[in-house]
Amino acid sequence: MEEDLTLKKARFILADLVQVPEGASPPVRISNSTAGPGAGSSSIVISFNGMRVKKGISTAESLFKMSDDFDKVTVDGKDFLDVKVEPVCYHCPDQAFFNLDERCMYHCIYCASPLLDHNKAKSLTAERMVDMIRANGHVKAIAITSGVYESVQSTIDRMVECVRYLHNEFPELPIGVEPYVDDHEQIDALKDAGATEIKINCEAARKDIFMKVCPELDQDNIIDMLSYAVKIFGKGKVASNIIVGLGESDDDVTSLVKRLAELGITAGLRPLKLNGFVKEQFIEKMGYIAPNTPERLVDLAKKQKSIFENYGLSPKTFDTMCFKCTCCDIVPFIDL
Structure with missing residues (x-):
């Protein structure tokens, strides 16, 4: 029964938008993302049996439909x-996950953030973030990411400034950071400012694929930064995303998960999601889309879990960011 629910979560993750009734309003505030797989879309978090999925919503026709009372999802007319x-x-x-700047000088072909309308971009200052956290009243953790605009160092300097300010205002709250870094001293600075966890993303399971999808970045340097981050933040507080569905094999994925685990890094597996902003450019440059299946996501998560067990790692050691949220992935020890 538990695996059936995990498969349902995997199917739900891979689904397109959920159709909501015309004129109906969700019982909670709609989330408008500027980073991650939902960048540029409006979404809600849907929970069931202790699991969560964050889904984009629309009144347009979709296979997945939400009931008028927002308490049931049907597929093809069936519960x-x-x-x-x-x-x-x-x-x-439960988190205040802020994107400092959706602009980015890099051009990873699956990322929608650089393609958004930056004339409407919000300027988030540290003071503004403090006001938002206090106004919400339910924030249990803080997380900060950012596109890289102008330079890596200037982006890190701004993130360090925000982390330090937030840590001084909310010393009781854990702070996770998801930066792009290219120097060990940047990691030191984030830790010294008050960050408690860090996520630096490997993105692709195979280096040749990485060079196609993130042609301006250096995966070897990313892994070096991750390895150094374990020395500074500690095992169980350093994470990395691996996107699945870029054309890699299952062995490619598990090989990188194991390589990172050997270094004390907890790797998350993020199924590729291409929204309307990036699908055309992705196909143009890659020549294909390698679709995931629910069965593949669950099988990979089982292998991921086994590797974690062998190396004493668990997503449960994280208090911020994706492993704490669980909305976008099948998360070992939580969803299976």
Whole structure:
């Protein structure tokens, strides 16, 4: 029964938008993302049986439909899940996950953030973030990411400034950071400012694929930064995303998960999601889309879990960011 629910979560993750009734309003505030797989879309967090999925919503026709009372999801007219819509603090349940700058000088072909309308971009200052956290009243953790605009160092300097300010205002709250870094001293600075966890993303399971999808970045340097981060933040507090569905094999994925685990790094597996902003450019440059299946996501998560067990790692050691949220992935020890 438990695996059936995990498969349902995997199917739900891979689904397109959920159709909501015309004129109906969700019982919670809608989340508008500027980072991650939902960048540029409006979404809600849907929970069931202790699991969560964050889904984009629309009134357009979709296979997945939400009931008028937002308590049931149907597929092709048949009951799929009894659900509850969870409130989001900022981007995540229980977390204030802020994107300092959606602009980015890099051009990873699956990322929608650089393609958004930057004339409407919000300017987030540390003071503004403090006001938002206090106004919400339910924030249990803080997380900060950012596109890289102008330079890596200037972006890190701004993130360090925000982390230090937030840590001084909310010393009781854990702070996770998801930066792009290219120097060990940047990691030191983030830790010294008050960050408690860090996520630096490997993105692709195979280096040749990485060079196609993130042609301006250096995966070897990313892994070096991750290895150094373990020395500074500690085992169980350093994470990395691996996107699955870029054309890699299952062995490619598990090989990188194991390589990172040997270094004390907890790797998350993020199924590729291409929204309308990036799908055309992705196909143009890659020549294909390698679709995931629910069965593949669950099978990979089982292998991921086994590797974690062998190396004494668990997503449960994280208090911030994706492993705490659980909305976008099948998370070992939580979803299976």
